[in-house]
Structures are given as C-alpha cells and as structure tokens.
Amino acid sequence: METDTITAISTPIGEGAIAIVRLSGPEAVSMTARIFKGKNLNEVDSHTIHYGKLVDPKTNEIAEEVMVSVMRAPKTFTREDVVEINCHGGMVAVNRVLELILSIGARLAEPGEFTKRAFLNGRIDLSQAEAVMDLIRAKTDRAMSVALKQMDGRLSGLIGKLRQELIETVAHVEVNIDYPEYDDVEEMSHEMMRTKTKEVHAKIDDLLSVAKQGKILREGLATAIIGRPNVGKSSLMNTLVQENKAIVTDVPGTTRDIIEEYVNVRGVPLRLVDTAGIRETEDIVERIGVERSRQVLKESDLILFVLNNNDVLTDEDFKLFEAVSGLEYIVIINKTDLEQKLDMDRVKELVGDRPLVTTSLIEEEGIDELEQAIADTFFAGEIETGDLTYVSNARHIQLLKQASLALEDAMEGIDLGMPMDIVQIDVTRTWEFLGEIIGDTASDSLIDQLFSQFCLGK
Numbered sequence: 001m002e003t004d005t006i007t008a009i010s011t012p013i014g015e016g017a018i019a020i021v022r023l024s025g026p027e028a029v030s031m032t033a034r035i036f037k038g039k040n041l042n043e044v045d046s047h048t049i050h051y052g053k054l055v056d057p058k059t060n061e062i063a064e065e066v067m068v069s070v071m072r073a074p075k076t077f078t079r080e081d082v083v084e085i086n087c088h089g090g091m092v093a094v095n096r097v098l099e100l101i102l103s104i105g106a107r108l109a110e111p112g113e114f115t116k117r118a119f120l121n122g123r124i125d126l127s128q129a130e131a132v133m134d135l136i137r138a139k140t141d142r143a144m145s146v147a148l149k150q151m152d153g154r155l156s157g158l159i160g161k162l163r164q165e166l167i168e169t170v171a172h173v174e175v176n177i178d179y180p181e182y183d184d185v186e187e188m189s190h191e192m193m194r195t196k197t198k199e200v201h202a203k204i205d206d207l208l209s210v211a212k213q214g215k216i217l218r219e220g221l222a223t224a225i226i227g228r229p230n231v232g233k234s235s236l237m238n239t240l241v242q243e244n245k246a247i248v249t250d251v252p253g254t255t256r257d258i259i260e261e262y263v264n265v266r267g268v269p270l271r272l273v274d275t276a277g278i279r280e281t282e283d284i285v286e287r288i289g290v291e292r293s294r295q296v297l298k299e300s301d302l303i304l305f306v307l308n309n310n311d312v313l314t315d316e317d318f319k320l321f322e323a324v325s326g327l328e329y330i331v332i333i334n335k336t337d338l339e340q341k342l343d344m345d346r347v348k349e350l351v352g353d354r355p356l357v358t359t360s361l362i363e364e365e366g367i368d369e370l371e372q373a374i375a376d377t378f379f380a381g382e383i384e385t386g387d388l389t390y391v392s393n394a395r396h397i398q399l400l401k402q403a404s405l406a407l408e409d410a411m412e413g414i415d416l417g418m419p420m421d422i423v424q425i426d427v428t429r430t431w432e433f434l435g436e437i438i439g440d441t442a443s444d445s446l447i448d449q450l451f452s453q454f455c456l457g458k
C-alpha cells in the first residue's frame with residue numbers, strides 16, 4: 001500500500017515552552033533533511049536527536065532553531081519513518097515550522113491519522129488506539145492509569161483469550177460435522193458446550209461489572225450538594241473547587257448543555273453537575289416532593305448532604321433524609337464554629353452507618369476529613385486499583401453487552417437441545433462482537449469514524 005507523508009503539531013496548541021511537529025511516512029526523513037541545516041539527516045542513525053536550524057528553501061532564511069528526532073521504521077509509533085521536530089512552543093513559531101513542512105510536500109494529517117496508521121500497520125489494536133484517545137482526554141490521574149493499562153493491551157489480552165476459547169469450541173463442532181468418521185475427536189456434547197459458554201459468559205459479565213467504575217473514572221462521579229437554604233452548599237462547592245484543582249473540560253466538538261465543574265479529590269474525579277438543578281438544591285423536596293426528589297437524586301453517584309450545626313433539625317431536613325435513604329451520601333455538619341443547636345444524637349440516629357463529617361467552611365476546618373470520606377466512599381471495596389483491567393469505553397461496553405446477549409442465545413439453544421451447528425451460530429456472533437472491540441472484525445467505516453475523533457496530531 002502506497003502512503004504519503006503526513007504532518008501535524010502534536011503538542012497542545014498554545015501551551016508549554018516546547019512544541020513538537022511530527023511527520024510520518026516514507027518521506028518523513030528526506031523532507032526534513034531538505035529544510036534542516038546542521039547535518040545530513042538522511043545519513044544519521046535511527047533513533048537519534050540532532051540540533052540544528054530549519055531554513056526556508058525558497059528564501060534561505062533561517063526559520064527556527066530546533067531539535068530533530070529521527071526514527072526509522074519499523075520501531076516507531078506508526079511503524080513508518082517518523083520525525084519529531086522540537087521547536088519553541090509559541091503559536092507563531094510552531095506554525096512557521098508546520099507551514100515549512102507543508103510547503104515541501106507533506107500533507108496535514110487528519111485527526112487521529114497517526115494513530116490510525118499505527119493501527120493499520122498492526123502496531124496497536126483498536127482498543128489500544130481508543131485508549132490513546134482516552135489518554136488525550138483523561139481528566140484525572142486514575143483515569144490516566146486506566147487508559148495506560150488499556151493501551152498496554154490488557155483488555156485486548158483478555159478479550160483475545162475469550163475469543164480463543166469460543167473459536168476452539170466452534171472449530172470442535174466443525175470437525176465433528178465435517179469429519180464424522182474421525183473417532184479420536186470426541187463429539188462436542190451439549191454438556192461440554194454449556195460449560196464453555198457459561199465460563200465465557202461469566203467472564204464477560206465480570207468485565208461489564210467493572211465497566212461502570214471505569215466510566216465513572218473517565219467522566220467523574222456525578223455529585224449533588226443538597227441541604228436547606230443557607231447551610232453552606234455554595235461555600236462547600238467553592239471550597240472543593242479551590243482546594244482541588246478544578247479540571248477544565250474542553251473537549252472539542254462536544255456540545256455541553258449542562259453546567260458542570262470537575263474537581264479531583266484525592267484521585268476521585270467529582271463532576272458537580274447541574275442537571276435538573278440538582279447540583280445545588282435549595283428546596284428540591286419542597287418543590288417536587290420526596291418521591292420525585294429521590295428519583296432525581298438517584299441520578300447522582302454521590303450526594304453531599306449539608307446540615308447546619310447552628311440550627312435545629314427541621315421538617316425539611318427529615319424529608320431530605322428520607323429522600324436520600326439507600327443512596328450513596330455523606331452527611332456534612334457545617335458551621336461548627338457557631339454554637340451547636342443541632343441535636344447530634346438524633347442526627348447520628350438518622351445517619352446510621354453512612355459517613356458523617358463536621359466542618360467549618362469559614363474557618364477551613366474538617367475539609368481534609370471530608371475529602372478522605374469522599375475517597376473512602378468511592379474506593380471502599382468497590383474498586384480495586386492495581387490489577388483490574390477496566391473497561392472504560394462506551395463502545396466497548398456496548399459490544400460486551402451484545403456479546404453477552406448472543407452468548408445467552410447460545411445457552412438457551414443448548415438448554416432447548418438445539419443441534420450444535422445452530423448453537424454455534426450464536427457462539428460465532430459472540431466471537432465477532434468481541435472481535436469488534438479489538439478491531440478484528442470491525443468494518444472500515446467504523447475505523448474511520450473512530451479515528452476521526454482523535455485530536456489532530458496524535
């Protein structure tokens with residue numbers, strides 16, 4: 001397959017002291033050599049870095065001082081010849097370098113085209129390619145490490161194993177059908193098939209059950225701050241945003257009609273959402289009643305329920321307790337700097353074994369404890385970081401669900417005593433769905449669509 005040489009700025013625009021312009025393709029080195037003054041890049045060893053100047057071949061003017069890395073195929077990200085030009089990070093300088101390269105015949109890369117080439121050249125599989133995309137967008141350290149793991153190919157490895165098991169059973173059935181005289185191959189019984197499909201089904205379900213946590217890690221825990229007027233909800237919100245670097249969400253090409261703020265509390269990404277006004281709820285229960293409030297609150301992953309230490313419990317507080325019962329919530333008793341009027345015994349009774357922290361937001365007391373409680377709630381038992389492979393991508397989750405359903409069809413067929421060659425159709429479908437996750441059976445259009453979501457230059 002004949003390919004051209006592509007180029008793009010591969011560092012974020014307008015950030016950082018150094019920017020990188022990357023080239024990939026058969027002419028990556030020779031093109032750069034034509035505008036590089038220092039030494040002949042065509043003759044340097046692979047994977048070496050060179051200092052020099054870029055010169056406009058038309059005017060002979062020096063355009064930029066640069067460091068150039070030369071990496072020859074196949075040990076590169078795209079498996080093609082790759083050149084990375086490090087230059088000053090300003091917009092003007094980077095653009096000058098890019099324009100210079102375009103002027104001598106390179107083509108501006110489409111979004112995600114570098115990664116697409118890596119995929120097409122067999123360097124990475126589809127789930128790894130998507131992990132690169134997630135990595136670009138990762139909002140917190142933990143989400144980042146999940147993405148890194150996936151890029152490592154761990155999800156691919158798992159999926160690969162499951163597919164292997166499925167294809168073995170399919171092959172087994174094929175042999176039984178095509179070579180009935182072959183006595184050494186035991187006939188695949190319904191019992192054997194049932195055991196196999198059950199095993200694989202359980203493993204797919206395992207992956208699905210961690211999928212939710214993966215999604216939370218990427219998108220943040222939808223968090224609502226509730227409480228009566230004046231208890232300190234806005235103050236809490238401000239404290240969380242100030243204490244923990246708010247994460248700017250700026251995903252190009254997505255429209256966001258809900259107002260959200262991201263904060264990273266000890267590695268737990270909180271998305272303080274304002275869907276249906278639940279972020280800061282002044283009088284939700286008064287407004288729509290306990291049952292409806294419950295429905296609304298259920299949409300959040302975490303509720304921060306604020307009470308005022310300086311006031312007695314009111315009817316509205318009791319209603320709020322009712323609305324959050326059974327949900328994931330933390331009670332915060334605020335304004336401990338003021339005289340205690342709250343009936344603590346009663347509060348403890350209502351809180352039960354949910355976490356309870358006391359704060360004075362004005363004096364900045366109790367904030368560490370609150371943050372610890374948030375982290376504990378999220379990580380307690382539910383999520384083990386370390387060696388789980390998280391499925392964090394909506395497309396993967398969808399395909400896993402389809403695979404699981406197809407396998408359930410197969411299991412039903414087995415229970416009904418259907419002939420093996422019929423059961424095998426569903427097993428093959430399962431195999432195909434799983435294959436789509438790693439790009440093995442993915443159609444070209446799917447691949448194009450996926451890669452166009454990448455940022456330019458990756």
Ligand code: GDP
Binds near residue numbers: 233234334
């Ligand atoms: P919201 O109505 O629940 O959003 O409450 P606000 O955050 O707007 O706070 C209401 C008032 O309580 C403001 O005047 C805050 O300055 C004050 N406030 C918030 N936290 C504390 C605290 O810990 N101690 C004291 N004394 N006042 C507080």
Ligand code: ZN
Binds near residue numbers: 233235
């Ligand atoms: Zn407020």
